Every structure is written in structure tokens, then in C-alpha cells.
Amino acid sequence: MNYTELTPEERESLAAGYALNALDTDEIRTAEELLTRDPSFVALVRSFGAVTTALAEAPAPVVPSAGLRAGLLDAIAQTPQEAVAPAPAPAPAPAPAPASAPAAAPPAGPALSEPAVHSTRAVSSTGATRARGRRFRITWALAGLVAAAALVFGGVSLGRGVFAPTTGPEAGAQALNSLLAAGDLQRASTPVSGGGNATVVWSPEHGRAAIATSDLPTLASDRVLELWLIDGSGARAAGTFTPGASGTTWTLLEGDLKPGDSVGMTVEPRGGSQQPTTDPILVVATA
Known part of the structure; x- marks a missing residue:
């Protein structure tokens, strides 16, 4: 992942995931490169890290500001969810040829046409899988942030299809997040x-x-x-x-x-x- 090609939305999601220790190895490397080079990204991590810090330090639930609650829920609402495509209907079986009809000659055309179609489908499927994986990781990170806010602030619900991580950051990552915040x-x-x-x-x-x-x-x-x-x-x-x-x-x-x-x-x-x-x-x- 090249940090110079990230959109503003991807930068925000990367910051949220880093604050929650919810990134894969490549994403962690990208986030840490940004932390050393971009003060605005440091500020983003601070803002998300403040929620995890509050989670660790708050003695009792408190009421969130309307802006924080709205911002968190809006972030999840704007994260695309992958729709499940309906399975295509099976093609009807071809009608049997009359016994007296001669066998049809094979169609003329280049021998590589069919493999070329398979290759294109494979590339398209791979690209879709990667994009879907990125979206799910982004949603997971944002959901984790909302889950943390829910524990600290109360009253924040998770939308359908959003899953929060089951484990929290390690102690060292928490201390670093607290420092960056x-x-x-x-x-x-x-x-x-x-x-x-x-x-x-x-x-x-x-x-x-x-x-x-x-x-x-x-x-x-x-x-x-x-x-x-x-x-x-x-x-x-x-x-x-x-x-x-x-x-x-x-x-x-x-x-x-x-x-x-x-x-x-x-x-x-x-x-x-x-x-x-x-x-x-x-x-x-x-x-």
C-alpha cells in the first residue's frame, strides 16, 4: 500500500485501525510511514487514540457529545457493505439433435479465445476480492472504534454486518496510542x-x-x-x-x-x- 495514493477516507480508516491495532502488516507499515512524515496523520491517530485511551482510563460510562456520536455513526454509514450477488440460474440443457442430422462442425475461431475469457475472469475476481477485503478491514476498524466508544460512552449501537475485534491492543500499543493522543x-x-x-x-x-x-x-x-x-x-x-x-x-x-x-x-x-x-x-x- 502506497501512502501517497490514499484517499482522505482511507487515511481516516487507516488511522482508526492503527489506534485499535486492527491492521494487517502492510497497513501497519503504511501507517507508521505516515506517522513519521505527515503531522496531519499524527493528528488523526491522536483523535482516534483518544477514544481508546478513554476506554482504558474511564472509571464509569459518561455521555458522549452529539458530535462524537454522530461522527462515529456517520463513518460506519458511509462505509460500503458488500452485497451478496444472487447465484446465476443454470443454463438450460441443449435439445438433443435429430438422429438424422449430421454432426455440427466445430466453430471457427482462435484456439486461445476460451482461455482468454477465463484469464480475464480470474483477474477480475482477484481484484474484487482485494477490494472487498479492504472494505471489510475498514469496516472492522471503524466498528471496533464504535464498540470502544460504546463501552466508555454508552448508547452507541453497531449496524448490521459490522463486526468488532474480540481482542484489544497490547499494552505497548496502548501506551503508544496514549502518547500519540x-x-x-x-x-x-x-x-x-x-x-x-x-x-x-x-x-x-x-x-x-x-x-x-x-x-x-x-x-x-x-x-x-x-x-x-x-x-x-x-x-x-x-x-x-x-x-x-x-x-x-x-x-x-x-x-x-x-x-x-x-x-x-x-x-x-x-x-x-x-x-x-x-x-x-x-x-x-x-x-
């Missing part, structure tokens, strides 16, 4: 020393930070990347990760982000280090 979210993008790019996002209000990396060089099997929260007294270990072979890798930093902290990254032995043992390949100030 922060009203004071800040971001900084920078090249990484040695190759690749990184975007650091952080929220002083939440006291959390995350990093998205892409196009990083392949590490030796006994090495990992380690993240650090750095202040005037030194560096605090904030977790390790191995970059993905392709696409964008998101990592939520461990520990609390304090005012004035910088985010750093080094290459360390597998298992991590208590203090940096190599020069940083990235340092981003959050002050």
Missing part, C-alpha cells in the same frame, strides 16, 4: 549517524517518549540499539530494540521523561548496557 505531543526528525532516519515524539504532560526509526543499517547478531534518557547527571537506560529489516520501527522508551531530558541512542552488546559504551548515533533534545 497527547494534546501537547511534540516531535523532532533527524538523520541517524551511520545511516537511516529517526523521529522522536514526546509528551511532557505524559512524561513519555517514543522513537520511530527507518532505513537503519543491519546490526551484527550480537548487537542491539539501546535508548537513553539523558540529563545533567548522566544517562538512564530506556530499553533496547533491533531495527526492522524494512519499513519503520516504533519503540516506546522505558522510564519517565523528565523536563530537560534528551533522548539518545547507541549501539550496545545484546542484552544492553547499564551505561553507554559507544558514542551516541542520535541525540534529540526535548527542551
